[in-house]
Amino acid sequence: MSGISRRAFFKDAAADTAIASLVSASALTLRANPLGMPIGCQTYPVRKMIAQDFPGTLKQLSDAGFQRVELCSPWGYADSGFGGLAKYKGAELRKILGDAGLECHSSHFDIKELRSNMADRIAWAKDVGLTQMMVPSLDGPRNPTMDDVKRAADEYNKIAEQAAQAGIQQGLHNEGFELSTVDGKRTYDVLFQLLDPKLVKFQFQVSTISRGYDAAQYFNKYPGRFISMHAQGWSAKTRKIVPIGQGTLDWKEIFTAAKTGGIKNYFVEMELEMMRESVPYLKKLEV
Numbered sequence: 001m002s003g004i005s006r007r008a009f010f011k012d013a014a015a016d017t018a019i020a021s022l023v024s025a026s027a028l029t030l031r032a033n034p035l036g037m038p039i040g041c042q043t044y045p046v047r048k049m050i051a052q053d054f055p056g057t058l059k060q061l062s063d064a065g066f067q068r069v070e071l072c073s074p075w076g077y078a079d080s081g082f083g084g085l086a087k088y089k090g091a092e093l094r095k096i097l098g099d100a101g102l103e104c105h106s107s108h109f110d111i112k113e114l115r116s117n118m119a120d121r122i123a124w125a126k127d128v129g130l131t132q133m134m135v136p137s138l139d140g141p142r143n144p145t146m147d148d149v150k151r152a153a154d155e156y157n158k159i160a161e162q163a164a165q166a167g168i169q170q171g172l173h174n175e176g177f178e179l180s181t182v183d184g185k186r187t188y189d190v191l192f193q194l195l196d197p198k199l200v201k202f203q204f205q206v207s208t209i210s211r212g213y214d215a216a217q218y219f220n221k222y223p224g225r226f227i228s229m230h231a232q233g234w235s236a237k238t239r240k241i242v243p244i245g246q247g248t249l250d251w252k253e254i255f256t257a258a259k260t261g262g263i264k265n266y267f268v269e270m271e272l273e274m275m276r277e278s279v280p281y282l283k284k285l286e287v
Contacts, residue, residue, distance in 0.1 A: 033283060034255040034258075034266070034285050034287045035259065035263065035266075037068075037265060038068040039067055039068070039282050040067065040069060041061060041267050041275055042069075042108075042230055042267040042269035043057075043070060043072060043082075044072055044080070044108070044269065045275065046061070047072070047080045047082060048081050050084070051081035051082075051083075054084065054085065055096050058102055060272075062102055064272075064275065064276045065280075066268070066275075066279070067102065068103040068105070068265060069103075069104050070104070070107060070108065070134070070228075070267045071106070071128075072108045073109045073121065074086035075110075075113050075121075076110030076113040077110070090124065090126075090127025093128050104129070105130055105132055106131070106132035106134055106228065106265065107128070107132075107134065108135070110135070111137065111139045111156075111159075112139065114133075121133070122162065126166060126167075131167070132169045132171055132227060132228070133163055133170055134172070134173055134228070135170065135171070136175050137172075137174075137176050138153075138155075138156055138172065138177055139176075140152045140177040140180070141180075143180065144180055144182050144187060146182055146190075148182075149190055152191075156195060157194075157195060157196050157199055160195075160199035161196075163199075171201045172195070173202075174202070174208055175205065179213070192222055192225060197224075201228075202225055202226045203226070203229060204218060204219070204261075205230045205232075206229055206231050206232050207234060210239065215229065215257070216250070216256075216257035219258050219261030219263070223260045224262040226258070227262065227263065227264050228263060228264060228266055229258065229263060229266045229267070230269040231244055231266050231278075232270050233247040234247050236248040241270055243275075244268060244278035244281055244282060246277075251281075251285060256287055259287075268282075
């Protein structure tokens with residue numbers, strides 16, 4: 001050991017071991033988070049808190065272990081508690097999110113506001129740093145005809161084309177209209193055939209398992225067509241939403257299938273306490 005004392009050698013060796021342990025632990029954390037992605041949450045469940053104290057609410061979400069959030073439009077969701085966000089310029093909003101240690105690439109927009117103010121909403125999205133604009137529903141009739149579905153799809157393809165020209169991905173959630181049926185088929189499945197795969201991705205609501213829409217089945221059925229999901233635990237016994245990791249859903253199967261589906265991010269979406277209870281499970285889940 002020329003030039004190195006025994007004490008220095010062991011001191012350096014101990015330091016190297018400690019560093020290796022930290023790296024190993026860090027790698028395990030990355031591997032354990034499903035798909036190696038930051039754990040995200042939708043902000044809609046805490047909309048009342050956001051209306052009262054946006055920065056404080058973000059801090060609570062960050063403290064709970066979330067690293068990424070999905071917002072809702074200050075205009076389309078003004079009556080739900082998000083209207084106050086309109087007072088912030090894009091750079092201010094990014095700073096508030098960053099100060100809380102949170103990433104934000106996605107937000108929900110009502111289809112009506114995109115119909116009437118698409119250019120303005122794209123400008124806001126770009127200002128905030130969004131790369132994804134999600135629509136909760138195409139807002140078609142409860143009992144649509146095939147013509148109704150085709151009209152809705154054609155309109156959304158045109159909206160999505162405008163977003164794509166601005167470098168933003170449009171995505172469709174599955175709520176009311178999408179869960180209807182048309183000519184004996186699920187409207188949701190028909191939309192996969194009518195919406196341009198280059199322009200429109202899908203965001204899956206896991207809790208629609210209550211209506212027979214299985215996340216893993218859809219991810220495998222339509223490879224590469226999805227961009228994100230809203231995640232809720234579900235108990236088939238009580239037919240109630242529960243924290244992720246509880247209940248009867250197989251999350252390893254869901255996240256494994258999500259790779260096939262093309263999922264780029266996921267957002268836990270339940271009342272705050274259940275969202276908090278979901279984080280430890282997600283941190284340990286290896287897929």
